[in-house]
Amino acid sequence: MTHLPYDPYNRNCPTRKLLDRIGDRWTVLIVGALGEGPQRFGEIARRVDGVSQKMLTQTLRGLERDGLVRRTVFAEMPPRVEYALTPVGQTLREPLRALEDWAREYMADIEGARDVYDDAAVNVA
């Protein structure tokens, strides 16, 4: 039998929560960083400027659970842990990069639109 059609417009569909995860700010940046190759915890932290250790751990754990990231612990001291995209995780690179590229491309337009909107609000007030 085929599965029910997944539909994020339905509140009970699991794709609804999945969208939350993959559209998440840190997920976009972390997957983007790992797209360049496997990296250690600290390397990702430095690459993704501003991410707290807590959120980095939390996001990586979620991605690992979802089978998008593989976590490898080396029994050394100080500890060494390497993170890498799985084959499924690789398939996320393109849609997320598209989002990143969109943000870069239209940022200026949007800042302009905000100025116009905010000026109009001031004039009315």
Add this chain to the structure above:
Amino acid sequence: MTHLPYDPYNRNCPTRKLLDRIGDRWTVLIVGALGEGPQRFGEIARRVDGVSQKMLTQTLRGLERDGLVRRTVFAEMPPRVEYALTPVGQTLREPLRALEDWAREYMADIEGARDVYDDAAVNVA
């Protein structure tokens, strides 16, 4: 002169916040809904199952301020307000639909990965 390169990996870059907005759960679904044509407030609310009036208003206001959505008020009673994507808003449809499609395509894989992960955790515990 060209503008500074926008880089969401830098915590102070405005694209960082922009990523938050466009990756947002409600934004993805609302832009998706409006991709089918202009719609009234209530129509969007019915299409995007589970969105509260508060979040719908808030998200639409943000999209309007960013110049991605145009809001048209008709002076009637009861009120009628129509929302439509602007040309810039249209350019968001493709990357967001790619996200939606990805979620639909890989949902089953991910649910499988979660089962494996959670079973392993139980065995260790």
Add this chain to the structure above:
DNA sequence: CGCATTAGTTACGATAGGAGAGTAAAGCGA
């Protein structure tokens, strides 16, 4: 006169996120 309709707004409790300090375990220099 009172109820229905539409597009909101407001108040409030729950939850998620950020900041910052604390932890384990081994290496290494004084």
Add this chain to the structure above:
DNA sequence: TCGCTTTACTCTCCTATCGTAACTAATGCG
């Protein structure tokens, strides 16, 4: 031997955001 360093977390506390649900304005209709 003491204690400082490194790495990958974990914990606590505080604030911001989100969801729920009730309330509102303004008109038509029975």
